Amino acid sequence: MKRRRFLKASALASGSLMIPSFLKGYDLAGNIGNNSGRKLVIVQLSGGNDGLNTIIPFQNDIYYKNRPSLAIPANKVLRLSDELGFNPAMEALRPVFDQGQMCILNNVGYPNPDRSHFRSMDIWHTASGSKQYLQTGWIGRYLDNNCRTCDMPYHALELDDSLSLAMKGAKKSGFAMSNPKALKRTTDNRFLKLIAQKSGAHTDPLSYLYKTMIDTQSSADYLYEKSKVHRSRLSYPNTPFAKDLKQVAELLTADTATQIYYISLSGFDTHAFQQRTQTKLLQKYAEAMAAFIKDLRQNNLFDDTLIMTFSEFGRRVQQNASNGTDHGTANNLYLMSGKLRRAGFYNEAPNLLDLDKGDLKYGIDFRRVYATILERWLETDAKGIIGVGFEALKMI
Amino acid sequence: MLSTQDKIKHLSWRGGFGLSPKEWKEIKNWSFESYVQHLFTKANRAKHLSNDYAERNREALKKMSPEERKRAIKEDRALVRTLNAEWVTRMASAEESALLEKMCLFWHGHFACVSKSAKLASKQLITIRTHALGNFRAFVQAMAKDVSMIRFLNNQQNKKSQPNENFARELMELFTIGRGHYTERDIKEAARAFTGWSSDLKGDFKFRRRQHDFENKSFMGKEGAFNGDDIINIILDRKETAVFISRKIYRFFVNETLDEKRVSAMADRFYQSDYDIADLIRYIFLSDWFYERKNVGTQIKSPVVLLAGLMRSLEVQFEDTFPVLFVEKALGQTLFIPPNVAGWPGGKNWIDNSTLMLRLNLVAYLFNAADLNFKVKEAFEAQKRNKAIRKIKAKINLNPLLNLPSGLQRQLFFEELSAFLLASKPELSLKEIAPYLDQSSEKKFRASLVMRLMSLPEYQVC
Numbered sequence A: 001m002k003r004r005r006f007l008k009a010s011a012l013a014s015g016s017l018m019i020p021s022f023l024k025g026y027d028l029a030g031n032i033g034n035n036s037g038r039k040l041v042i043v044q045l046s047g048g049n050d051g052l053n054t055i056i057p058f059q060n061d062i063y064y065k066n067r068p069s070l071a072i073p074a075n076k077v078l079r080l081s082d083e084l085g086f087n088p089a090m091e092a093l094r095p096v097f098d099q100g101q102m103c104i105l106n107n108v109g110y111p112n113p114d115r116s117h118f119r120s121m122d123i124w125h126t127a128s129g130s131k132q133y134l135q136t137g138w139i140g141r142y143l144d145n146n147c148r149t150c151d152m153p154y155h156a157l158e159l160d161d162s163l164s165l166a167m168k169g170a171k172k173s174g175f176a177m178s179n180p181k182a183l184k185r186t187t188d189n190r191f192l193k194l195i196a197q198k199s200g201a202h203t204d205p206l207s208y209l210y211k212t213m214i215d216t217q218s219s220a221d222y223l224y225e226k227s228k229v230h231r232s233r234l235s236y237p238n239t240p241f242a243k244d245l246k247q248v249a250e251l252l253t254a255d256t257a258t259q260i261y262y263i264s265l266s267g268f269d270t271h272a273f274q275q276r277t278q279t280k281l282l283q284k285y286a287e288a289m290a291a292f293i294k295d296l297r298q299n300n301l302f303d304d305t306l307i308m309t310f311s312e313f314g315r316r317v318q319q320n321a322s323n324g325t326d327h328g329t330a331n332n333l334y335l336m337s338g339k340l341r342r343a344g345f346y347n348e349a350p351n352l353l354d355l356d357k358g359d360l361k362y363g364i365d366f367r368r369v370y371a372t373i374l375e376r377w378l379e380t381d382a383k384g385i386i387g388v389g390f391e392a393l394k395m396i
Numbered sequence B: 001m002l003s004t005q006d007k008i009k010h011l012s013w014r015g016g017f018g019l020s021p022k023e024w025k026e027i028k029n030w031s032f033e034s035y036v037q038h039l040f041t042k043a044n045r046a047k048h049l050s051n052d053y054a055e056r057n058r059e060a061l062k063k064m065s066p067e068e069r070k071r072a073i074k075e076d077r078a079l080v081r082t083l084n085a086e087w088v089t090r091m092a093s094a095e096e097s098a099l100l101e102k103m104c105l106f107w108h109g110h111f112a113c114v115s116k117s118a119k120l121a122s123k124q125l126i127t128i129r130t131h132a133l134g135n136f137r138a139f140v141q142a143m144a145k146d147v148s149m150i151r152f153l154n155n156q157q158n159k160k161s162q163p164n165e166n167f168a169r170e171l172m173e174l175f176t177i178g179r180g181h182y183t184e185r186d187i188k189e190a191a192r193a194f195t196g197w198s199s200d201l202k203g204d205f206k207f208r209r210r211q212h213d214f215e216n217k218s219f220m221g222k223e224g225a226f227n228g229d230d231i232i233n234i235i236l237d238r239k240e241t242a243v244f245i246s247r248k249i250y251r252f253f254v255n256e257t258l259d260e261k262r263v264s265a266m267a268d269r270f271y272q273s274d275y276d277i278a279d280l281i282r283y284i285f286l287s288d289w290f291y292e293r294k295n296v297g298t299q300i301k302s303p304v305v306l307l308a309g310l311m312r313s314l315e316v317q318f319e320d321t322f323p324v325l326f327v328e329k330a331l332g333q334t335l336f337i338p339p340n341v342a343g344w345p346g347g348k349n350w351i352d353n354s355t356l357m358l359r360l361n362l363v364a365y366l367f368n369a370a371d372l373n374f375k376v377k378e379a380f381e382a383q384k385r386n387k388a389i390r391k392i393k394a395k396i397n398l399n400p401l402l403n404l405p406s407g408l409q410r411q412l413f414f415e416e417l418s419a420f421l422l423a424s425k426p427e428l429s430l431k432e433i434a435p436y437l438d439q440s441s442e443k444k445f446r447a448s449l450v451m452r453l454m455s456l457p458e459y460q461v462c
Helices: A061-066 A088-098 A117-126 A138-146 A180-187 A190-196 A206-227 A240-253 A274-298 A366-377 B004-014 B021-027 B032-044 B058-063 B066-092 B098-110 B118-131 B136-144 B147-152 B166-175 B184-193 B228-237 B239-254 B260-272 B277-285 B303-314 B322-331 B353-369 B377-385 B410-421 B430-436 B442-453
Strands: A039-046 A055-057 A084-086 A102-109 A156-158 A260-266 A305-311 A331-336 B197-199 B205-207 B217-219 B222-224
Touching (some): A190 A206, A240 A260, A240 A274, A260 A274, A305 A366, B032 B277, B066 B322, B147 B197, B184 B217, B322 B353
Antiparallel strands (some): A305 A331
């Protein structure tokens, strides 16, 4: 079964753009217009990647007992520390880890975890609590708060045909595009330019259509010009995911005004016959990322780029009867950059002796990771975006 | 309040896919009550679909060589695309029941399920058609035994020795009662009741006794040796289910923004009728509030509604399945491949910068594909270099539309056409649009006006 894309809450749909209550009255004045020159690339593994079979606790008997047919044998694991190592399919990323340019956070999650894909993905996208329903995404709110002087939607760019909830703010949203040339072709049209002059007094949702149209016309021109500046000569694997990353590398090299890039790889919902599927996917992921990082390094961009990879949840410790795993809770998360303050494993391996009804307990709230990125990488005040109480970590 | 004509237009889009020009000419003069009646009469008389797709026999597949197997699977996938395009063609056809097809589209999004084989997809669609305007209780029970659904939600792997909760969870979260009305324990117990609900190699439902858990379960405060049907009955005995489904129907047919007063009236009725779907839909269509301003022209057409609607207005005929599949995929709604078990989120989620541009350009692409030979070339620039769009082959019959207001002067033609095609008056005047029209003959002038009006953002809403 494939759940290829995930529910994007009918956010924004009502037209009543809700501002999360913790933001009400929050002083945004000191928050405008900083651009550290740093770039952020977010990689989403959709479907709930099995973290325990990605970063493997190869010394742990409980792991092997719970996964009689799924566990990766210790002699196959690519050892990274005394107790943890990569799935062999992740081989391409090993040099990145060895060179201290990767930080692995274990047990990232949130209290009262939700095991539904869409709900958990929404929680990750909106940076909400488990019982809290927000209609804007964390990147969207970053655009709202930090980027009020920046009118162009391509400040945050998703390489996809449609835009994720994470990228939707109350006033501003990111931009979705699968490739700049195709986008440009669709906007080059005299009649559309005539229509654009008539964007006056419409009501919702028609007004939304007009605004989107006008934003698209101006963004298409810009991105198309930028995409012609640099062609990567590096060879990337021949997969759509790798092509997307190549596009990102080219735009980054062209010094595009886009600060945040968002890209997904899906198919991780491995309820049955997990091994084959996950191996393929992890290999796709690792090989494409390795090429991307090489490209960034060659263009001296890796120091100013931070890549965060996450999935909406991990999977149960115990395998199911169909050689797969069911929806779980806490998971590992990877940060990669040429300039990490702390690389390797950030915290302790999952404790398989202390489970919550067969599921891992979280040790790091994912919103602390967001806070870290917002404060220490994008240099903005995270409180206005994800609320208070999420202390930044110290790996960047 | 709306004029009767506007009421009919509203209903034709919400309860169907708009009207063909011929239908419009006739029906716009009816009372809207007779139009409601007409929709249901046609639904009752709709033809049954036959499932003549060959079974994809897994045993036979196993015996094939890898190449043969690959080809067989490929052919089967192509049949799913045929099934898809045929369905959209039915939606667009004035001969078929628009209401029934619209209901099926709604339920397909509700019981969202990815079907990879033609036989299973066709079987599921027949089940949906059978119950789309029938009884929701019987409908849920039939879907729980639907093989495509069983495989999609891993109930195939739900065994007494190791229950798989996937189906039980989605049954409650998405198909019936909604979040907040059950516990994690309820999910575990329900999963036990559905153990052994499986399918055989031929693609038929099979109850595997040895995998079924016949022991007692404790579910939603009740105790008993429940099976799957019992679980569904217990869930539907709770009124929250009627409320949950009413909300979803309200969002789809009336307005994305809920009006809880209306929803609660709907839910009362739905619950009291023991889940009679046709009764609920008729109640909505005959309610004054359905035609309030806030509910008219405020829905963004879903990709399939947009496509079927313009096929109906322009009498489009495609040579093959490609154009339907291309448009669905590019705009984010491929039938039989919903994004996940929650279905298509809808509303503004259909729209982002890239999908909007294709929507606005779509009619121009179709006109060009149909070789109507206009001098409005710039509209087709994108097409020349886009391989996929170039592959679209279509025939369009514009005559009914051009004769809609026959012999009228241009301004009246513009107004009549706008009243038929658009939910609201266009912002642009005929004078402003005229420079972008083909002036070489009166017919071409009018035909290119059709194209321009259907390229307005106003055409995207209903």
